[in-house]
Amino acid sequence: MNENAIDATAIDPMGISSSATSVAAAYCLQLGDDALIYAQRLGEWISRAPQIEEDMALGNVGLDLLGQARVLLTRAGELDGTGRSEDDLAYLRDEREFHNVHLVEQERSDFGFEMARMLWFSAYQCELYAALATSSDETIAGVAAKAVKEVDYHRDHASQWVLRLGDGTSASHARMQESLERVAPHVAELFEDDSVSVAAAEAGVGTLPSSLWDSAFGHVSRVVAQATLTLPAGSTWHSRGGRNGIHSRPMGYLLAEMQHIARSHPGATW
Amino acid sequence: MTQPVTGTSATAAPLDLRAAIAAILDPEVPVVTIEDLGILREVLVDEQARTVNVLITPTYSGCPAMDAIRAHIEHVARRHGYAATVQTRLSPAWTTDWLSAAGRDKLREFGIAPPGQRSEAVPRPVGLSLMARRVTCPLCGSVDTQEISRFGSTACKALRRCNSCREPFDEFKAI
Numbered sequence: 001m002n003e004n005a006i007d008a009t010a011i012d013p014m015g016i017s018s019s020a021t022s023v024a025a026a027y028c029l030q031l032g033d034d035a036l037i038y039a040q041r042l043g044e045w046i047s048r049a050p051q052i053e054e055d056m057a058l059g060n061v062g063l064d065l066l067g068q069a070r071v072l073l074t075r076a077g078e079l080d081g082t083g084r085s086e087d088d089l090a091y092l093r094d095e096r097e098f099h100n101v102h103l104v105e106q107e108r109s110d111f112g113f114e115m116a117r118m119l120w121f122s123a124y125q126c127e128l129y130a131a132l133a134t135s136s137d138e139t140i141a142g143v144a145a146k147a148v149k150e151v152d153y154h155r156d157h158a159s160q161w162v163l164r165l166g167d168g169t170s171a172s173h174a175r176m177q178e179s180l181e182r183v184a185p186h187v188a189e190l191f192e193d194d195s196v197s198v199a200a201a202e203a204g205v206g207t208l209p210s211s212l213w214d215s216a217f218g219h220v221s222r223v224v225a226q227a228t229l230t231l232p233a234g235s236t237w238h239s240r241g242g243r244n245g246i247h248s249r250p251m252g253y254l255l256a257e258m259q260h261i262a263r264s265h266p267g268a269t270w
Numbered sequence: 271m272t273q274p275v276t277g278t279s280a281t282a283a284p285l286d287l288r289a290a291i292a293a294i295l296d297p298e299v300p301v302v303t304i305e306d307l308g309i310l311r312e313v314l315v316d317e318q319a320r321t322v323n324v325l326i327t328p329t330y331s332g333c334p335a336m337d338a339i340r341a342h343i344e345h346v347a348r349r350h351g352y353a354a355t356v357q358t359r360l361s362p363a364w365t366t367d368w369l370s371a372a373g374r375d376k377l378r379e380f381g382i383a384p385p386g387q388r389s390e391a392v393p394r395p396v397g398l399s400l401m402a403r404r405v406t407c408p409l410c411g412s413v414d415t416q417e418i419s420r421f422g423s424t425a426c427k428a429l430r431r432c433n434s435c436r437e438p439f440d441e442f443k444a445i
Contacts, residue, residue: 053419053429060421067332071360142360147331149363149445157420 020203024137025079026099027200029089030243031128031140032072033100036090037251038121039065040258044108054111057157061118064150068143075139091262095247095255099196102239103186105251112172112179115161120183122155123219124190127212136204159223166227177229184232186239191216194243287350288313291324294346297338298424301380304339308368311359315352322352327364330425366444377442378408383415383430385444405441407432415439 042062049055070086077084084092103121108114129151132144165176191213200206224231239248262268291313292305304310304326312325324343328336340356347354366385369377374384383405405415412434419429427440 053421056419056423057421060425063332063334063425064330065332067328067330071331139360142363143331146328146360146363149365150331153420153443153445160420 020205021079021081023196023199023203024140024205025076025081026196027206028072028076028079028137028140030099030194030196032069032076032089033098034104034121035065035072036069037098037100037254038104039063039069040254041104041106041108042114045114048108050111058114061154061157064147064154068147068150071139071143075137087262091259095251096245098247098251098255099243099245100247101186101189101242102248103183103190105242105247105254106186107250109182110175110179111161112165112175113182115158115165116176116179116183117186118154118158119162119220119223120187120190120216122151122158123216124212125151126155126219127215128207128209131207131212135206140205155219159219162223162229163227166224166229173228176227180224180229181232185237188238189240189242192240192243196243287315287322287347287352290346290350291322291343294339294342297335297342298426299377299380299382301376302369302373306370306373306376308364308370308373309339320352322347322354324354324356325359326356327359327362329364333425335424364445366442369442381408381439382427383408383439383441385442405430407435407437408439409437410435417441 039062042058042065045058045062046055049058069090073086073089077086077089103117106117126148129144129148132140133148135141135144162176165172167173168176191209193208193210197206197209201208221231241247292303292310294304296302296304296307296309307329309326309329310324311327312323314323314325316322324347326336326339326343336358343356344354369385377384386403386405404413406413407415407430410432412432414433415430416433417428418431418438422429422440426442428443429438430441431438
């Protein structure tokens with residue numbers, strides 16, 4: 001699990017000392033990046049979902065995540081001493097400076113894939129935010145206590161769709177099963193104890209991702225079983241590196257779209 | 271509630287200022303005030319400095335109405351001759367339990383079913399039921415209603431339909 005255990009300063013793009021403050025800053029950054037990048041992916045669904053209700057649903061889920069990201073990135077900028085705003089962090093960092101997992105940056109595919117991804121991600125976030133409600137950092141605790149209710153709703157939404165599609169027609173069953181298999185290689189990274197999470201957990205600011213696995217897996221496996229689907233057996237490879245700023249091919253395209261207006265018109269405001 | 275912005279003079283008493291801020295309507299559901307919703311937590315006035323510090327708690331993390339509410343508070347304070355700072359308080363997290371009885375009545379009259387019991391009070395096996403909650407139609411009072419969409423026109427609402435009067439309506443989600 002802990003193969004990437006290196007000193008927190010070594011992966012910090014700004015080269016800040018590994019004081020408790022900078023650990024909290026780095027931790028806020030990776031939580032915020034997960035939420036921001038998945039919000040960006042979910043926004044792509046607007047006008048593309050199979051029905052207008054899902055346009056709204058996926059847009060709303062993305063909006064909740066964007067709200068979480070805004071608070072977390074603002075906090076990261078306050079703590080890391082660089083004075084960067086949420087916008088600076090979202091629009092002016094390069095790919096290697098983002099610390100999100102690969103799961104959230106994967107390209108939008110079909111609706112089944114999105115529900116499989118949302119099921120895993122929201123199951124993870126439910127356990128994460130429940131644990132972070134007692135974080136020693138007031139902002140993290142505040143956003144977690146609020147967001148846990150939001151992501152519980154996301155998890156419920158994804159669970160119901162996985163049930164409908166898995167236990168639906170033979171075509172929907174097959175496609176939902178295939179979606180679970182396509183998502184599977186990107187799941188383990190969510191629950192890996194990277195150096196920032198370990199340091200944050202030790203400081204009482206964060207929680208160990210590995211400690212969230214049992215409950216999150218429990219939820220997903222119950223839904224999958226009830227949906228008459230099968231969780232893929234351990235895959236032969238899984239994605240890694242996101243927490244260290246190493247990303248997969250879709251990430252650069254996502255950033256180009258997300259950042260190009262802010263970068264083309266530096267300092268512009270509404 | 272009357273319109274929040276009136277031509278009050280700059281010498282308005284703090285009580286008037288507080289009342290004027292409390293009477294600001296939610297931009298998305300313009301029948302309930304920010305006080306009805308439980309968004310407004312504290313109004314702290316400094317008479318000498320002519321400043322007011324307003325604490326608000328957002329409903330949903332990404333609710334875009336918060337920016338409009340913030341701007342509206344600053345505007346109302348300025349009309350009363352005060353400079354406002356609006357701060358967001360995240361903890362304790364907002365819950366629909368903070369909605370006032372008056373607010374619930376106003377929602378119902380506006381055609382939005384007010385939030386019911388929070389589901390976290392009820393232990394759920396996996397959350398897999400296909401929605402068996404009982405929600406009353408705000409238009410005809412029938413309890414024979416069904417969910418059309420779990421997400422509605424704003425982050426705080428879901429969409430339902432009444433099987434008696436056949437009208438669709440918004441439901442304020444309990445969180």
